[in-house]
Amino acid sequence: MQYRQLGKTGYQVSSVSFGAWAIGGTWGTTDDTESLAALHKAVDLGVNFIDTADVYGDGKSERLIAQLRRDRSEKLIVATKAGRRLDPHSTSGYNRANLTAFVERSLKNLETDSLDLLQLHCPPTDVYYRPDVFEILDDLMQGGKIRSYGVSVERVEEALKAIEFPGVATVQIIYNIFRQRPAEIFFREAQARNVGILARLPLSSGLLAGKMSRNSRFAPDDHRSFNRHGEAFDRGETFSGIDFETALSAVELLRPLLLSGMTMAQFALRWVLTRPEVSCVIPGAKRPDQVQDNCSAADLPEISAETLNAVQAIYAARIRPLVQHYW
Ligand SMILES: NC(=O)c1ccc[n+]([C@@H]2O[C@H](COP(=O)([O-])OP(=O)(O)OC[C@H]3O[C@@H](n4cnc5c(N)ncnc54)[C@H](OP(=O)(O)O)[C@@H]3O)[C@@H](O)[C@H]2O)c1
Numbered sequence: 001m002q003y004r005q006l007g008k009t010g011y012q013v014s015s016v017s018f019g020a021w022a023i024g025g026t027w028g029t030t031d032d033t034e035s036l037a038a039l040h041k042a043v044d045l046g047v048n049f050i051d052t053a054d055v056y057g058d059g060k061s062e063r064l065i066a067q068l069r070r071d072r073s074e075k076l077i078v079a080t081k082a083g084r085r086l087d088p089h090s091t092s093g094y095n096r097a098n099l100t101a102f103v104e105r106s107l108k109n110l111e112t113d114s115l116d117l118l119q120l121h122c123p124p125t126d127v128y129y130r131p132d133v134f135e136i137l138d139d140l141m142q143g144g145k146i147r148s149y150g151v152s153v154e155r156v157e158e159a160l161k162a163i164e165f166p167g168v169a170t171v172q173i174i175y176n177i178f179r180q181r182p183a184e185i186f187f188r189e190a191q192a193r194n195v196g197i198l199a200r201l202p203l204s205s206g207l208l209a210g211k212m213s214r215n216s217r218f219a220p221d222d223h224r225s226f227n228r229h230g231e232a233f234d235r236g237e238t239f240s241g242i243d244f245e246t247a248l249s250a251v252e253l254l255r256p257l258l259l260s261g262m263t264m265a266q267f268a269l270r271w272v273l274t275r276p277e278v279s280c281v282i283p284g285a286k287r288p289d290q291v292q293d294n295c296s297a298a299d300l301p302e303i304s305a306e307t308l309n310a311v312q313a314i315y316a317a318r319i320r321p322l323v324q325h326y327w
Contacts, residue, residue: 001046007196024056028219062109081121210264269297
């Protein structure tokens with residue numbers, strides 16, 4: 001495992017970390033024993049950072065992580081998120097009473113007295129124009145309820161606005177072979193302000209692991225079934241917002257670029273880690289074998305310039321027009 005600095009938090013985090021959405025829910029049936037085994041495998045392999053949210057399985061993901069922490073002596077840094085319990089999910093809901101209540105609930109679920117990192121969970125764009133919201137986060141930090149805070153964003157412009165607030169220590173954003181716009185301007189600006197970057201959907205919801213085909217079917221309670229067109233939340237969160245068949249054909253063009261012995265998941269994760277501005281990738285995983293595969297990416301050699309250019313050409317021709325002006 002390799003470790004990188006997570007922006008202003010000062011934490012050194014594993015370059016391949018763990019995304020804990022799928023073990024909570026909305027990804028079809030999961031088995032808690034297997035989910036815990038996946039978490040343990042991650043810690044065995046040197047993962048020390050886990051990303052979760054209060055809404056993943058309505059707290060189930062946080063509670064599984066609490067159980068992991070009880071079972072392990074290693075220092076584990078846990079980032080959670082707040083805001084998506086609001087219904088309706090409105091800017092005015094991001095107020096002191098609600099944010100304090102969400103933090104208290106996460107503290108309870110995670111069985112701790114201070115959250116390592118609290119992220120606003122893809123709030124409405126207007127929240128980034130409300131300094132009072134960030135003052136509340138400063139106060140929660142002063143009161144010791146949270147150790148640091150950041151934001152999880154949908155759009156590059158939201159990320160650029162968020163990092164104007166000096167307290168924002170991290171930004172979580174979709175960055176993968178199919179979503180490259182964050183690297184154009186945002187990475188430079190984040191690095192200049194010592195803001196950590198959490199790259200989410202590094203596998204584009206599993207597509208970039210190269211295991212899907214036109215015949216792939218997903219359970220009705222898997223967002224890859226019910227959110228293809230943004231029916232439940234931003235469509236960009238499912239397959240990076242790209243039409244499934246178009247994405248599949250791009251995956252087939254990527255496949256010949258792999259070095260022998262490398263899996264597609266490893267290639268996709270190593271590609272993200274090529275960027276030094278990225279603090280870590282947070283691939284979601286449900287099973288120990290996926291964790292093993294993903295963690296191997298941390299120690300792979302650099303991808304050659306020739307291969308990077310080939311990835312770029314595929315992205316430019318097939319994917320960029322589908323994503324560039326949306327996020
Ligand atoms: N708004 C937000 O803040 C937000 C939104 C989305 C995600 N996130 C965070 O980012 C994390 C990562 O994103 P994500 O989970 O949506 O997408 P992802 O990491 O791109 O894809 C994860 C899925 O890919 C499959 N997979 C994982 N490793 C694999 C491997 N080695 N080989 C084959 N398949 C593999 C698994 O699903 P199957 O086995 O079922 O195919 C897994 O659930 C989340 O867990 C969450 O912590 C945050």
